[in-house]
Amino acid sequence: MASDTPVQHHALVLSKVGEPMVLETRPVPKPGPGSVIIRVLAASVRSNTPHVYRDPNSGHPLPLPFVPGFAAIGKVVDIGPDATKLKPGQLVFFDPYIQGRDDLETIYVSGLMEGFTEGKDPHPLSRAEWRDSTYAEYAKLPLENCHALNEQRLLGDAKDGGLGYTMDDLTHIFSMLIPFGGLADIDVKAGDTVIIAPATGRYGSAAVHVALAMGSRVIAIGRNAAILSQLETISPRLSTVQITNDIDKDTKALRSASPGGVDAFWDMSPPAAGTSTHFRSCLNVLNSGGRVSLEGSVVSGVSFSYMDILMGGLTIKGTWMCTREQTMRLIRMVESGVLPLGATAGMGPVKTFKLEQWKEALDTAAVRTEPGEIVFAP
Structure with missing residues (x-):
């Protein structure tokens, strides 16, 4: 461990859903085989984070207390004896999708949800070695979930071949991770026309940037006219359509925005969107052989029918998170400059909070769902 690493650190602890978090002083964790210790520089607060930690009926099982x-x-401060690539001092990105090393179907979304695959017990992951997540000054994490970032390239000055990003800029990767998994799963590529729905939230707007970086033409749809107007300035390959809940009207608007038809449709609708008419409108403009990515949380049925899939030759793929290979591919896109980050790329603001400001951070996340990031910066 680095000589300047303290013996103790601060960590937020949640003992019961709905009760206040407590900022505790704990020993800095030690690495073992297959693990790495990082000093946390920024940790993501999602829009559903307050719901998960405050509502006992959120449907997100948690390994309490944790x-x-x-x-x-x-930044890596210490490594286990079997690390072959990571070294102390390296900048890393932690992907929270933890899978069993001997059974990839056993999962734990670090800090947010124990897996619920039927017949799979996530407890060896979530209630033992990897119980604690990243709302702390230091974190012990699985080696394979920590991906090296090229600090010189990302944060370096342009005259030295760097991209000149700040740490705030890098936090936009947080919202891109999950959308990239879905877009990659349906093989979005250069020349495709892709509908992003809804495009006005944090994940949706990130999906717009990712799809553009993958070379596609994007139709961003949603109800928030102000945010759609902001998105329009990002790229000449981007069109926007404000949906109205009138299927015929919206279908006509989508056809006008895509004279050659649509190749793919990415959706991350919230639970309340089960009755939304945009599913029908988007299906109406899909080309034969179109691909659909579902990454939302709609718990009721949607207006996809057996015959829609059969007659349209559709491929429908459900994606929950992002594979290790996809995460590495996303990082390469950022490091190459193909996927620009930050305000100059048209991304939303970043709001940062200290650990002791946990209540303010959660309150902000509960009401601020528009593009941008909310992070703890211990």
């Missing part, structure tokens, strides 16, 4: 968290960026 240190909450999610995706993070940090």
Whole structure:
């Protein structure tokens, strides 16, 4: 461990859903085989984070008591004896999708949800070695979930071949991770026309940037006219359509925005969107052989029918998170400059909070769902 690493650190602890978090002083964790210790520089607070930690009926089982968290960026301070690539001092991105090493179907979304695959017990992951997540000054994490970032390239000055990003800029990767998984799963590529729905939230707007970086033409749809107007300035390959809940009217608007038809449709609708008419409107403009990615949380049925899939030759793929290979591919896109980050790329603001400001951070996340990031910066 680095000589300047303290013996103790601060960590947020949640003992019971609905009760206040407590900022505790704990020993800095030690690494073992297959693990790495990072000093957390930024940890993501999602829009559903307050719901998960405050509502006992959220449907997100948690390994209480534990240190909450999610995706993070940090500096390696210590490594286990079997690390072959990571070294102390390296900048890394932590992907919170933890899978069993001997059974990839056993999962734990670090800090946010124990897996619920039928017949799979996530407890060896979530209630033992990897219980605690990233809302802390230091975190012990699985080695394979920590991806090296090229600090010189990302944060370096342009005259030295760097991209000149700040840490705030890098936090936009947090919202891109999950959308990239879905877009990659349906093989979005250069020349495709892709509908992003809804495009006005944090994940949806991130999906717009990712799809553009993958070379596609994007139709961003949603109800918030102000945010759609902001998105329009990002790229000449981007069109926007404000949906009205009138299927015929929306279908006509989508056809006008895509004279050659649509190749793919990415959706991350919230639970209340089960009755939304945009599913029908988007299906109406899909080309034969179109691909559909579902990453939302709609719990009721949607207006997809057996014959829609059969006659349209549709491929429908459900995606929950992002594979390790996809995460590495996303990082390469950022490091190459193909996927620009930050305000200059048209991304939303970043709001940062200290650990002791946990209540303010959660309150902000509960009401602020528009593009941008909310992070703890311990």
